[in-house]
Amino acid sequence: MTFCNIKPYMSLNALNGLKNKTNNMRLHFIPSALTKSLLLVCILISSFGMLAQTNVEFDKDNFKDRKDEFKEARKNFNEGKELFEKAMNDYKVFIGEYCNEHSYMPVSRKEYLHLDDEIFIQALSFLEKAQAFNPDNAQLNWMIGFSKFHHNPQSDACIKFLEKAYKLNPKVDEQLPYILAWSLQLHYKWDDAISYYTAYKSGLSQGNLYAIQLEDIAKKIGECYNGKKYMSNPQRVFIDNMGPHVNSSFPDYSAFISTDESVLMFTSRRNTSLGAKHDESDNGFFEDIYVCTKTNGEWSDPKNMGAPINSEDHDATAGLSPDGTTLYIYAHHGKGGGDVYESKLNGASWSKPEKLNKNINSEFRETTVSESYDGNLLYFVSNKKGGSGMGDIYMSKKDPKGKWGESANVGAPVNTKYAEEGVFLLPDGKTMYFSSKGGATMGGYDIFKTTYENGKWSTPENLGYPVNSPDDDVYFVISGSGRRGYYASSKDGGYGEKDLYMITFLGPEKPGMLSNEDNLIACIAEPIKTVQAAPAMEIVSNPLTILKGTITDAFTNKPLETTIELVDNTKNELLATFKSNSSTGKYLVMLPSGKNYGIAVKAEGYLFHSENFDIPTATGYQEIIKDIQLKNIAVGSKIVLKNIFFDVAKATLRPESTNELERLVKLLTDVPSLKIEIGSHTDSDGTDESNNKLSQARSESVVNYLISKGIAKDRLQSKGYGETKPIAPNDTKENKQQNRRSEFEILSK
Numbered sequence: 001m002t003f004c005n006i007k008p009y010m011s012l013n014a015l016n017g018l019k020n021k022t023n024n025m026r027l028h029f030i031p032s033a034l035t036k037s038l039l040l041v042c043i044l045i046s047s048f049g050m051l052a053q054t055n056v057e058f059d060k061d062n063f064k065d066r067k068d069e070f071k072e073a074r075k076n077f078n079e080g081k082e083l084f085e086k087a088m089n090d091y092k093v094f095i096g097e098y099c100n101e102h103s104y105m106p107v108s109r110k111e112y113l114h115l116d117d118e119i120f121i122q123a124l125s126f127l128e129k130a131q132a133f134n135p136d137n138a139q140l141n142w143m144i145g146f147s148k149f150h151h152n153p154q155s156d157a158c159i160k161f162l163e164k165a166y167k168l169n170p171k172v173d174e175q176l177p178y179i180l181a182w183s184l185q186l187h188y189k190w191d192d193a194i195s196y197y198t199a200y201k202s203g204l205s206q207g208n209l210y211a212i213q214l215e216d217i218a219k220k221i222g223e224c225y226n227g228k229k230y231m232s233n234p235q236r237v238f239i240d241n242m243g244p245h246v247n248s249s250f251p252d253y254s255a256f257i258s259t260d261e262s263v264l265m266f267t268s269r270r271n272t273s274l275g276a277k278h279d280e281s282d283n284g285f286f287e288d289i290y291v292c293t294k295t296n297g298e299w300s301d302p303k304n305m306g307a308p309i310n311s312e313d314h315d316a317t318a319g320l321s322p323d324g325t326t327l328y329i330y331a332h333h334g335k336g337g338g339d340v341y342e343s344k345l346n347g348a349s350w351s352k353p354e355k356l357n358k359n360i361n362s363e364f365r366e367t368t369v370s371e372s373y374d375g376n377l378l379y380f381v382s383n384k385k386g387g388s389g390m391g392d393i394y395m396s397k398k399d400p401k402g403k404w405g406e407s408a409n410v411g412a413p414v415n416t417k418y419a420e421e422g423v424f425l426l427p428d429g430k431t432m433y434f435s436s437k438g439g440a441t442m443g444g445y446d447i448f449k450t451t452y453e454n455g456k457w458s459t460p461e462n463l464g465y466p467v468n469s470p471d472d473d474v475y476f477v478i479s480g481s482g483r484r485g486y487y488a489s490s491k492d493g494g495y496g497e498k499d500l501y502m503i504t505f506l507g508p509e510k511p512g513m514l515s516n517e518d519n520l521i522a523c524i525a526e527p528i529k530t531v532q533a534a535p536a537m538e539i540v541s542n543p544l545t546i547l548k549g550t551i552t553d554a555f556t557n558k559p560l561e562t563t564i565e566l567v568d569n570t571k572n573e574l575l576a577t578f579k580s581n582s583s584t585g586k587y588l589v590m591l592p593s594g595k596n597y598g599i600a601v602k603a604e605g606y607l608f609h610s611e612n613f614d615i616p617t618a619t620g621y622q623e624i625i626k627d628i629q630l631k632n633i634a635v636g637s638k639i640v641l642k643n644i645f646f647d648v649a650k651a652t653l654r655p656e657s658t659n660e661l662e663r664l665v666k667l668l669t670d671v672p673s674l675k676i677e678i679g680s681h682t683d684s685d686g687t688d689e690s691n692n693k694l695s696q697a698r699s700e701s702v703v704n705y706l707i708s709k710g711i712a713k714d715r716l717q718s719k720g721y722g723e724t725k726p727i728a729p730n731d732t733k734e735n736k737q738q739n740r741r742s743e744f745e746i747l748s749k
Contacts, residue, residue: 559585
């Protein structure tokens with residue numbers, strides 16, 4: 001048996017596996033003291049060979065018998081080194097300027113490696129040829145390792161060269177242990193990264209950047225500890241690439257969805273961009289915005305939105321209203337750092353993008369925005385002066401004229417001295433997701449969640465691993481249900497430089513059932529009195545109701561563009577106004593739990609239609625599909641007034657009825673020749689006599705209200721029908737509620 005064939009770096013598990021394998025082969029080998037000694041010598045000799053690597057300089061005396069090859073390799077080495085050092089000199093200038101402006105080091109790879117990738121690719125073409133000749137040169141391995149780190153840090157190739165450079169000469173460059181540590185951090189090798197960060201810190205020379213460098217190292221070591229903590233308690237999620245059907249071989253990112261996940265818009269730099277032109281700064285195609293729609297659970301092929309949304313310059317998604325009818329676009333046209341524009345969906349076409357006002361845009365850079373469910377608040381990211389860091393989240397409220405008012409910084413603990421980006425507000429109006437380089441990150445941008453409670457935002461909570469990674473995780477959005485999220489990442493195995501991914505949140509883990517042996521032990525300790533089933537797995541959902549459907553003409557079935565008013569019945573307050581699509585008649589309204597909502601659908605020449613939704617606070621996510629047909633103002637047309645309420649068993653109108661009654665007043669005022677009957681109905685509970693009496697009194701209460709508002713008495717009739725005209729069987733609580741109603745019918749016009 002040749003013991004030296006056993007690898008010196010074989011793990012204990014591997015050795016045990018080897019032992020088990022030999023046992024399975026029925027070979028019984030017990031090593032003697034001599035064989036143990038021989039094995040130890042082999043391991044030490046092999047280990048010494050691995051560690052005792054010598055730095056081989058590009059000196060002709062080291063290659064006397066390979067003069068011709070040396071000459072060519074030396075030429076490649078020098079040309080690659082010249083390109084590399086030119087790029088690194090630019091980097092040193094950048095670092096100095098960056099630190100002077102922000103008082104800290106770049107904290108993400110994207111910032112740190114702002115340099116032109118092309119120059120490193122050119123350098124690699126020479127350096128790798130030299131490496132093939134002399135693989136044991138520290139400086140050469142350092143330059144190749146850094147270039148590969150810059151070009152594709154997701155590959156572990158950079159680690160191989162950086163580690164070799166460090167073994168050959170750990171002082172070949174002051175940045176070597178720092179870049180090696182960062183590479184290891186990006187590959188989740190937390191303890192090794194901490195060791196090299198510590199080594200880098202001990203070798204720092206005191207200078208202008210010393211204090212900033214110390215802060216940077218402390219932050220990155222903290223990120224490694226955070227990473228270890230998050231990975232020890234991974235979140236129960238599925239993360240799925242959206243596949244080649246949606247993604248391309250080009251960068252795809254910055255996805256936004258409508259609340260019901262029926263529309264997906266994202267930014268891509270693929271070769272089907274408008275004009276198919278290249279950006280000279282990086283030779284990539286210009287950004288364009290693409291759209292997919294979901295049918296029967298499948299996304300359609302991405303479609304370039306074309307003009308006027310896209311131009312032959314950069315156009316990127318900045319936000320999408322919850323109902324998917326307002327698209328926010330980031331564009332850099334002319335002076336400034338980049339501004340936000342908005343486009344409205346009118347029928348089947350999008351309007352020409354218009355720049356948001358000066359309360360949102362500034363001479364600096366505004367990037368992403370998120371609109372509240374009622375359209376009255378706008379959260380956005382800007383790096384304008386007066387903020388906490390490189391990018392802060394601000395909030396603006398619509399004024400009475402429908403314009404965005406003066407903005408306010410949301411402040412700590414959301415905003416930090418570092419950059420925030422990718423703001424996204426849930427339709428509940430109090431849950432916000434965003435990305436930050438500050439706080440308890442595990443590297444670069446991490447995605448955080450915060451809630452608005454008692455007049456302030458809570459301490460942001462990191463979404464943890466594997467949602468977040470040691471690299472940048474940004475532009476995260478989540479469905480109205482809270483069960484699926486979307487974001488872009490540069491994960492291994494993707495189709496392009498960045499791909500879109502879908503995250504499915506599984507909720508807390510269901511407790512496991514005890515085995516028979518465990519049950520037996522438990523019975524001995526304490527006899528089981530009752531059998532209890534394991535609790536069901538909880539799927540956390542947002543407290544939100546989505547109301548959607550199609551609005552059509554009741555006679556022609558043609559789609560209608562209508563105005564949809566959303567009212568808080570308890571406060572008699574108009575919350576928001578929406579519109580249905582003129583081409584399709586489709587509409588979507590968000591109803592956060594905890595309110596009694598009145599909904600009125602209006603269109604010129606039609607009777608209004610009303611709906612009532614009383615949604616308790618504890619109600620989770622639900623979707624209600626409600627197709628609505630509007631009736632013309634014609635004799636015989638009858639409308640149920642679903643937002644007229646009476647005290648129990650009485651004819652007293654409750655305050656929540658005010659908005660519905662005022663709509664009826666407006667109809668009668670706008671059409672002064674109209675004559676109507678107000679009819680009231682009951683369910684089958686009670687006697688016929690009492691029901692007839694109650695329904696007649698309720699009709700008269702409505703008529704009296706209309707008269708008090710100036711409507712002529714001779715235009716109004718009241719009628720109580722009791723339980724004689726049910727619209728549903730009186731067999732359930734819900735059906736009885738339908739039968740207890742007030743309605744009006746047009747008698748003449």
